[in-house]
Amino acid sequence: MPTFVEMLQAAAERNNSLLCVGLDPDPKLMPVPDVAEFNRAIIEATSDLVCAYKPNLGFYEALGPAGHEALEQTLKAIPSWIPVIGDSKRGDIGNTATAYAHAMFDVWGFDCVTVNAFGGQDSVEPFLDYHHKGVLVWCRSSNPGARELQDLIVTPPLGGDSRPFYEWVAISAAKWNTHGNVGLVVGATYPDELEVIRDLCPDMPILIPGVGAQEGSLEKSTMAGIDVQGRNAMVSASRGVLYAGNDPATYPDDARKAATQLRDRMNVMLEDRDLGWPT
Amino acid sequence: MPTFVEMLQAAAERNNSLLCVGLDPDPKLMPVPDVAEFNRAIIEATSDLVCAYKPNLGFYEALGPAGHEALEQTLKAIPSWIPVIGDSKRGDIGNTATAYAHAMFDVWGFDCVTVNAFGGQDSVEPFLDYHHKGVLVWCRSSNPGARELQDLIVTPPLGGDSRPFYEWVAISAAKWNTHGNVGLVVGATYPDELEVIRDLCPDMPILIPGVGAQEGSLEKSTMAGIDVQGRNAMVSASRGVLYAGNDPATYPDDARKAATQLRDRMNVMLEDRDLGWPT
Numbered sequence: 001m002p003t004f005v006e007m008l009q010a011a012a013e014r015n016n017s018l019l020c021v022g023l024d025p026d027p028k029l030m031p032v033p034d035v036a037e038f039n040r041a042i043i044e045a046t047s048d049l050v051c052a053y054k055p056n057l058g059f060y061e062a063l064g065p066a067g068h069e070a071l072e073q074t075l076k077a078i079p080s081w082i083p084v085i086g087d088s089k090r091g092d093i094g095n096t097a098t099a100y101a102h103a104m105f106d107v108w109g110f111d112c113v114t115v116n117a118f119g120g121q122d123s124v125e126p127f128l129d130y131h132h133k134g135v136l137v138w139c140r141s142s143n144p145g146a147r148e149l150q151d152l153i154v155t156p157p158l159g160g161d162s163r164p165f166y167e168w169v170a171i172s173a174a175k176w177n178t179h180g181n182v183g184l185v186v187g188a189t190y191p192d193e194l195e196v197i198r199d200l201c202p203d204m205p206i207l208i209p210g211v212g213a214q215e216g217s218l219e220k221s222t223m224a225g226i227d228v229q230g231r232n233a234m235v236s237a238s239r240g241v242l243y244a245g246n247d248p249a250t251y252p253d254d255a256r257k258a259a260t261q262l263r264d265r266m267n268v269m270l271e272d273r274d275l276g277w278p279t
Numbered sequence: 280m281p282t283f284v285e286m287l288q289a290a291a292e293r294n295n296s297l298l299c300v301g302l303d304p305d306p307k308l309m310p311v312p313d314v315a316e317f318n319r320a321i322i323e324a325t326s327d328l329v330c331a332y333k334p335n336l337g338f339y340e341a342l343g344p345a346g347h348e349a350l351e352q353t354l355k356a357i358p359s360w361i362p363v364i365g366d367s368k369r370g371d372i373g374n375t376a377t378a379y380a381h382a383m384f385d386v387w388g389f390d391c392v393t394v395n396a397f398g399g400q401d402s403v404e405p406f407l408d409y410h411h412k413g414v415l416v417w418c419r420s421s422n423p424g425a426r427e428l429q430d431l432i433v434t435p436p437l438g439g440d441s442r443p444f445y446e447w448v449a450i451s452a453a454k455w456n457t458h459g460n461v462g463l464v465v466g467a468t469y470p471d472e473l474e475v476i477r478d479l480c481p482d483m484p485i486l487i488p489g490v491g492a493q494e495g496s497l498e499k500s501t502m503a504g505i506d507v508q509g510r511n512a513m514v515s516a517s518r519g520v521l522y523a524g525n526d527p528a529t530y531p532d533d534a535r536k537a538a539t540q541l542r543d544r545m546n547v548m549l550e551d552r553d554l555g556w557p558t
Contacts, residue, residue, distance in 0.1 A: 026374070058371060058378035064386045065347060089371050091395055093422035095305070096337040103340035116370055116395050118417065120424030138397065143372035145399030152447055154431040165444060168431055 004112045004134030004181060007083040008205060012051035012231060016277040018222065018270075019263045020085070020207065021046055022238030023055040023074060027063075029243045031251045035063065036073035042242060043077050045252035049259045052112075052234050053078055054207070057088040075109065083111040085207065085234075089138050091116030093123045101126040105133050114138055114185050114207065117169060121176055128176060134205065135182050137173040139197060140166045142187025142210030166193065170200045177204060185209065188221035188235065195224040205232045211262070212240020222266050223273075230275025237262055283391045283413030283460060286362040287484060291330035291510060295556040297501065297549075298542045299364070299486065300325055301517030302334040302353060306342075308522045310530045314342065315352035321521060322356050324531035328538045331391075331513050332357055333486070336367040354388065362390040364486065364513075368417050370395030372402045380405040384412050393417055393464050393486065396448060400455055407455060413484065414461050416452040418476060419445045421466025421489030445472065449479045456483060464488065467500035467514065474503040484511045490541070491519020501545050502552075509554025516541055 002010070012018060023042065025035045032038050043053065055074060060067035078084055086108055090100040097119070104113045104127075112134030117124050127135045140150060150166040163171075173182050183205035186194045198206065208225045211218045218235065225233035241262070245254025270276050281289070291297060302321065304314040311317050322332065334353060339346035357363055365387055369379040376398070383392045383406075391413030396403050406414045419429055429445040442450075452461050462484035465473045477485065487504045490497045497514065504512035520541070524533025549555050 024375070026378075056371075056375055056378075058369075058375040058382065061382035062378040062386065064382075065344075068344060068347060089395070090337075090368075091370075092335075092337060092368050093420050093425075096303070096335055099335075099337035099341040103337065103343075107341065107343045116368070116397055118395055118397055118428060119420045119422055120427035120429070122422055122424035123420070141372050141398045141402070143398055143401050145401035146372075148399035149397060149444075149447065149451065150399070152433040152444065153436070154433055154444070155441065157432070162434065165428075165431065165433070168428065172428065 001132055003132045004083055005205060007081070007111055008051060008234070009231065011082050013277065014081070015048055015050060016267060017049055017051045017263045018226070018233050018235050018266050019050050019259060020052040020054050020234040020236040021050050021241050021259060022087070022209065022236050023053055024059045024238045024242065025070070026059060029239070031246045031248045035067070035070035039070070039074040040077045041252040042255050045256040046241070046259045047079050047082060049256070049263050050082065052083045052085055054085040054087050054236055056238070057086060083134070085112040085114065085134070085136065086110030087114045089114050089116045091118055091123060093119045097123050098126040101130065105130050112136060117172065121172070124176060128179060128181060131179045131181055133181060136185050136205070136207050137169060137182065139169045139173065139184040140186045140190055140193050142189040146187065146190070167196065167200060170197045174201045174204065183207065186225065188217065191217060191220035191224045194221055198225060198227070202227060203232070205234065207234045207236060209236040211235055212237040218262065218265055219269060222269060226275070230270045230273065235266060280411055282411045283362055284484060286360070286390055287330060287513070288510065290361050292556065293360070294327055294329060295546060296328055296330045296542045297505070297512050297514050297545050298329050298538060299331040299333050299513040299515040300329050300520050300538060301366070301488065301515050302332055303338045303517045303521065304349070305338060308518070310525045310527045314346070314349035318349070318353040319356045320531040321534050324535040325520070325538045326358055326361060328535070328542050329361065331362045331364055333364040333366050333515055335517070336365060362413070364391040364393065364413070364415070365389035366393045368393050368395045370397055370402060372398045376402050377405040380409065384409050391415060396451065400451070403455060407458060407460060410458045410460055412460060415464050415484070415486050416448060416461065418448045418452065418463045419465045419469055419472050421468040425466065425469070446475065446479060449476045453480045453483065462486065465504065467496065470496060470499035470503045473500055477504060477506070481506060482511070484513065486513045486515060488515040490514055491516040497541065497544055498548060501548060505554070509549045509552065514541070514545060
C-alpha cells in the first residue's frame with residue numbers, strides 16, 4: 001500500500017502538476033443544483049491536471065445529510081491513484097482525537113487530513129498512528145486575521161531566538177514527523193512566512209491554499225513552497241477553478257481551462273529553474 | 280428567543296446544577312448497542328440534574344451515517360429548555376468558517392458550539408454573528424500535552440508583561456465578546472490556569488471538561504471556574520457518568536447516581552461559600 005507521500009509524488013509526476021483542486025461546493029455559486037453531479041463534472045474535467053483533490057468538510061456539513069451523501073459520491077468519482085485530502089482541521093484530545101482520526105481515515109477513507117495542533121503532540125498522535133496516511137498541520141492561515149494569534153512572538157523555553165508562534169507550530173510538526181507522514185498547511189497569501197517555514201521543514205509536503213479567489217500570488221507562493229527538487233508543494237485553488245464559468249453547459253470546460261492555466265504557470269516557473277518534470 | 284447565556288442560567292437554576300453531561304457514545308464501552316437508545320436513557324436519567332448537555336461530534340462522525348442519525352435522534356430527546364453544546368472545536372477561515380457555523384447552528388440547531396480560534400477574529404466571526412447562540416473558544420486543553428504549544432511564553436506586541444499563549448487566547452476572546460455570546464473552554468486538570476483565566480474573563484461562561492475519567496479535581500476546578508456569583512461554570516463529565524455502570528438493566532440508574540454525586544458535591548462547595556441556589 002503506497003504512503004500518502006508516495007501517492008502524491010506519483011500523481012504529481014503523472015500529471016506534471018503541483019495543483020490541488022479544492023472541492024468546496026457552494027450552492028449559491030454552482031451552475032447546477034446537484035453537488036455530486038457538479039463535483040463529478042469538475043473531477044472528470046481536471047483529473048489529468050492535478051496532484052491531489054481536497055474536499056473541505058465544512059461545505060458538505062453545511063448541507064446536512066444530503067451533503068454527506070454528496071461527499072460519499074464525490075470520493076467515489078475520484079480516480080484511485082489521485083490522493084484525496086480531507087480538509088477538516090480537526091483537533092481535539094484523547095479519545096476524541098482517536099474518534100476523529102477513525103472518522104477521517106477509516107470511515108471516509110481519506111488519504112490525508114488537515115489537523116489543528118493546538119492541543120499539542122498527544123492530540124495529533126492518533127492521526128500520526130496511521131503511518132501510510134498524511135497529516136497536514138495547520139501552521140499559517142491565509143486570512144487577513146491570521147496575524148492576531150499566529151504572529152505572537154514567543155520566547156523559546158530553552159533560550160535562543162524569539163520566533164512567531166506559527167514557526168513553533170512548524171518546528172513542533174517537524175519534531176513529530178518520525179514516520180515521515182507529517183506535512184503543513186501554509187497560506188499562499190503570506191509567501192515570506194512560507195519561505196521561512198520551508199527552511200524549517202525542508203522535506204515535508206506543504207499544502208498552500210489561497211491562490212485564486214484569495215489572491216495569494218501564485219508565483220511567489222509556489223517558489224517559496226517547493227522543496228529543493230521543486231516538489232512537495234500542493235498549491236490549492238478552489239473557487240478560482242470551480243466557478244471559473246457559470247454556464248451549466250460549459251462550466252466543466254471553464255474549470256479545465258482555469259486549472260490548466262494555473263498548472264502551466266507553475267510549470268513555466270519550474271522549467272525556468274531547471275526543476276521541470278522528467279519527460 | 281432566549282440567548283444561550285439566558286438558557287444556561289435558567290437551566291442551572293431550575294436543576295440547581297453546574298453539571299454538564301458530555302454525550303460521547305463509545306460502542307466499546309456502552310452497555311447496549313444502540314447509540315440513540317443509550318443516549319435517550321442517559322438523558323431521561325439525568326435531565327433534572329444538569330445545566331447543559333454536550334454531544335462531542337467526533338464520536339458520532341466515527342460511526343459514519345448511522346452516527347449522524349443517532350445524533351439527530353439524541354438532539355430530539357433533550358428537553359428544549361436545556362441548552363445543548365455542540366462540541367466540535369471547529370476552526371477555519373472565510374467562507375469555510377461560515378459553512379461550519381451554518382452547519383452547527385442552522386443544520387444541527389445547537390445552542391452553543393466550541394471553536395478553535397487559531398485563525399484569529401475573522402475566523403470566529405461567522406459564529407459570533409449568531410448573537411443568540413453561544414461560542415466557547417478553546418483556551419486551555421485538559422490533556423498532558425497541553426503545555427507544548429499553549430504554554431509558550433508570548434512577549435506582548437505593545438509592551439507589558441509576558442504571558443503564556445493560552446492567556447492571549449482568553450484576552451482575545453474577551454475582546455471579541457461585543458455581543459455577550461463568547462465563552463471559553465478550560466480543562467479541569469489545570470485549576471491554577473483556570474483561576475487566572477477566570478480573572479481575565481470575569482463574566483464569561485466557562486466550560487470545564489476533564490472531571491471524572493481525566494481526574495481533574497472537581498473541587499479545585501469548580502471553585503476556580505465559577506464567577507463571583509458562583510455561576511457561569513459548566514463542569515463537564517462524560518465517561519464518569521455515561522459508563523458509571525455496565526449492566527444493560529441498571530446503567531441509567533448508575534449514571535443518575537454518578538451525576539447526582541457530582542452535582543451535589545459542587546453544591547456543597549457553593550453552599551459553604553454562601554453561593555448556593557435560591558430556594
